[in-house]
Amino acid sequence: MSALPSAAIGLTIDDAHIKARSVVETRQDAFFRALLFAAATLVLLILGAAAASMLWGGRLAFETFGWKFIVNDEWDAVGHQFGAFVPIYGTLVSSAIAMVIAIPVSFGIALFLTEIAPTWLRGPVGAAIELLAGIPSIIYGMWGLFSFVPFMAAYVLPWVDLHLGAVPWIGPLFRGPPLGIGMLTAGIVLGIMVIPFISSVMRDVFRTVPASLKESAYALGSTTWEVVWNVVLPYTRSAVVGGIFLGLGRALGETMAVTFVLGNAHQLSESLLMPGNSIAATIANEFTEADSDIYLSALIALGFLLFVVTFIVLAIARLMLYNLARKEGH
Amino acid sequence: MKRLFGSRFRALRSSAALTASLLLAQAVVATELTGAGSTFVYPLLSQWSSDYRDATGNKINYQSIGSGGGIAQIKAATVDFGATDKPLPPDELAQFGLAQFPIVIGGVVPVVNIDGVAPGQLRLDGDTVARIYLGQITQWNDPAIAALNPGLKLGAGAISVVHRSDGSGTTFNFVNYLGKVSNDWHTKVGEGTSVQWPVGVGGKGNEGVAAYVKQIKNSIGYVELEYALKTGMSFTQLQNRAGNFVVPSLESFEAAAASANWSVAKDFSLVITDAPGANAWPITASVFVIVYRQPKDPVRSKAAFDFFRWALEKGQARAKELNYVALPAPLVKSIESYWASEIK
Numbered sequence: 001m002s003a004l005p006s007a008a009i010g011l012t013i014d015d016a017h018i019k020a021r022s023v024v025e026t027r028q029d030a031f032f033r034a035l036l037f038a039a040a041t042l043v044l045l046i047l048g049a050a051a052a053s054m055l056w057g058g059r060l061a062f063e064t065f066g067w068k069f070i071v072n073d074e075w076d077a078v079g080h081q082f083g084a085f086v087p088i089y090g091t092l093v094s095s096a097i098a099m100v101i102a103i104p105v106s107f108g109i110a111l112f113l114t115e116i117a118p119t120w121l122r123g124p125v126g127a128a129i130e131l132l133a134g135i136p137s138i139i140y141g142m143w144g145l146f147s148f149v150p151f152m153a154a155y156v157l158p159w160v161d162l163h164l165g166a167v168p169w170i171g172p173l174f175r176g177p178p179l180g181i182g183m184l185t186a187g188i189v190l191g192i193m194v195i196p197f198i199s200s201v202m203r204d205v206f207r208t209v210p211a212s213l214k215e216s217a218y219a220l221g222s223t224t225w226e227v228v229w230n231v232v233l234p235y236t237r238s239a240v241v242g243g244i245f246l247g248l249g250r251a252l253g254e255t256m257a258v259t260f261v262l263g264n265a266h267q268l269s270e271s272l273l274m275p276g277n278s279i280a281a282t283i284a285n286e287f288t289e290a291d292s293d294i295y296l297s298a299l300i301a302l303g304f305l306l307f308v309v310t311f312i313v314l315a316i317a318r319l320m321l322y323n324l325a326r327k328e329g330h
Numbered sequence: 331m332k333r334l335f336g337s338r339f340r341a342l343r344s345s346a347a348l349t350a351s352l353l354l355a356q357a358v359v360a361t362e363l364t365g366a367g368s369t370f371v372y373p374l375l376s377q378w379s380s381d382y383r384d385a386t387g388n389k390i391n392y393q394s395i396g397s398g399g400g401i402a403q404i405k406a407a408t409v410d411f412g413a414t415d416k417p418l419p420p421d422e423l424a425q426f427g428l429a430q431f432p433i434v435i436g437g438v439v440p441v442v443n444i445d446g447v448a449p450g451q452l453r454l455d456g457d458t459v460a461r462i463y464l465g466q467i468t469q470w471n472d473p474a475i476a477a478l479n480p481g482l483k484l485g486a487g488a489i490s491v492v493h494r495s496d497g498s499g500t501t502f503n504f505v506n507y508l509g510k511v512s513n514d515w516h517t518k519v520g521e522g523t524s525v526q527w528p529v530g531v532g533g534k535g536n537e538g539v540a541a542y543v544k545q546i547k548n549s550i551g552y553v554e555l556e557y558a559l560k561t562g563m564s565f566t567q568l569q570n571r572a573g574n575f576v577v578p579s580l581e582s583f584e585a586a587a588a589s590a591n592w593s594v595a596k597d598f599s600l601v602i603t604d605a606p607g608a609n610a611w612p613i614t615a616s617v618f619v620i621v622y623r624q625p626k627d628p629v630r631s632k633a634a635f636d637f638f639r640w641a642l643e644k645g646q647a648r649a650k651e652l653n654y655v656a657l658p659a660p661l662v663k664s665i666e667s668y669w670a671s672e673i674k
Contacts (some may be wrong), residue, residue: 078520078522140396179531181531263532265532266527286496287525289498291497
């Protein structure tokens with residue numbers, strides 16, 4: 001009997017204690033949640049504000065040229081006629097070439113580093129890739145211009161023109177004088193630039209595949225290729241695609257390196273050997289000396305279109321991933 | 331972006347003004363002037379600014395943001411002076427209450443990369459250059475080029491045209507010249523700091539054009555004299571208005587500046603390409619300084635004109651070292667009388 005009240009008192013003390021703690025913790029939780037929410041919305045807010053301010057800055061160009069701004073291939077600062085087709089086309093094509101090169105190479109690098117390379121080699125090569133990612137793009141541009149362009153002009157492009165240029169269907173893409181600068185060179189330099197980004201993401205996610213899964217597959221008699229293709233890739237697919245997005249985003253927006261080797265000519269050409277232009281390169285080249293309101297507005301409108309292009313490309317990629325996942329029943 | 335720079339300039343200005351007024355009390359004036367604009371004149375202005383600081387203790391802070399940017403900054407009154415390669419027309423100057431005068435002369439030089447052609451060997455005239463840049467002459471063995479070069483045998487190489495990809499005063503002076511000598515160019519392309527090039531590839535900056543011309547066989551480009559000399563490229567001769575073939579040099583630039591008819595140009599608004607002198611280089615260019623006619627701050631304005639006077643009188647020798655051309659003496663005189671009559 002006498003033990004009961006004290007136990008009851010003990011209970012109430014504990015109760016109050018728990019209550020007090022839970023009030024504080026609820027408040028802390030709420031605060032933390034609000035903080036995280038704010039951090040996430042800040043990204044959306046900045047993105048929205050950047051897009052809106054560019055749309056506002058480019059309103060003069062959009063109002064003046066309307067939809068024609070996107071499909072017109074003329075870019076005449078003297079006659080005040082601006083169309084974004086050439087830069088949009090150049091951005092997409094140079095990024096596509098970059099992806100064609102970067103994705104398989106990055107996949108190979110990541111595969112080698114996680115599955116095949118001896119342990120002592122993994123550290124140094126991995127560190128080298130991360131260092132590559134840190135090289136400023138102007139360095140790639142200067143290397144491209146002073147070393148890679150002469151190499152392309154002297155050895156690669158004459159061969160491409162002679163052999164690939166004669167192939168039916170794709171031939172016209174590879175015909176032209178071996179200037180060295182142009183869409184193909186820009187795409188290759190871009191590809192080299194984004195390889196470190198894609199391959200380091202791929203390597204990191206390949207490492208997360210549980211050893212037991214891989215070992216089971218090996219135990220069933222799979223080759224390394226079968227393990228990678230049927231176990232590692234399906235397990236890491238969304239992260240791998242995320243890494244590719246990262247590289248693609250960088251390729252679409254790359255400015256300096258592209259400016260050096262692309263040729264910066266507002267001319268539409270079906271040949272990849274001919275110079276072209278990209279959205280980011282056009283803005284970087286012409287912003288300082290844009291001497292009329294409509295010119296400046298057209299350049300800012302280009303910036304907005306880069307946003308739109310990037311968004312559409314990434315949305316398509318997401319959609320493809322989603323369809324793929326649904327087909328496999330995930 | 332512009333606004334951000336603007337406010338920073340304003341802050342700099344006001345703090346410099348504050349320092350100046352504080353120091354004024356002790357009869358020591360050390361002003362920091364700010365200017366912005368032409369990239370063409372930047373190497374010279376930064377050299378001048380360090381010479382001037384050694385001589386007087388006053389600092390000049392020059393931002394080479396491009397002529398278009400310089401004009402925008404001076405119109406917004408965020409800098410003490412703007413510098414531009416393309417003169418503003420008098421009515422635009424009047425509208426914003428601005429005054430304009432040349433500060434130094436330079437020149438644009440065609441350069442080629444043809445096997446066996448030495449610097450100064452190839453002769454061209456304005457019309458031929460215009461037709462090359464219009465894409466009408468596509469081979470180096472074109473009869474028009476052969477007619478200008480009787481002693482020189484050129485093979486059948488397809489011409490690769492190189493131009494600037496960024497907007498620039500160099501381009502402005504080059505295409506201004508082409509427009510003066512070729513009607514076709516005038517109507518089809520026109521003039522501006524960047525134009526719609528009918529053919530060719532674009533290099534970024536003088537370095538970019540020089541690099542492209544060096545790497546592409548049978549190419550032609552245009553750069554400032556400094557780059558043509560420094561990189562040892564094959565510059566061409568050009569036939570001037572008097573009909574003579576001239577080699578690009580400080581002397582032929584000087585001849586062009588001296589023969590240009592400055593007296594008819596209100597506010598010195600004159601592009602001196604295609605100058606009439608017998609030895610004048612046809613693509614000679616001047617850099618202009620733009621200031622306010624009625625300065626808001628007399629102390630800073632006086633400091634600015636002290637600097638310009640120093641630059642015109644003492645700084646021109648330094649200009650020569652950097653392959654710019656000194657203004658001819660009569661022009662310096664008329665600039666100083668322009669200051670006396672136009673600047674309050």
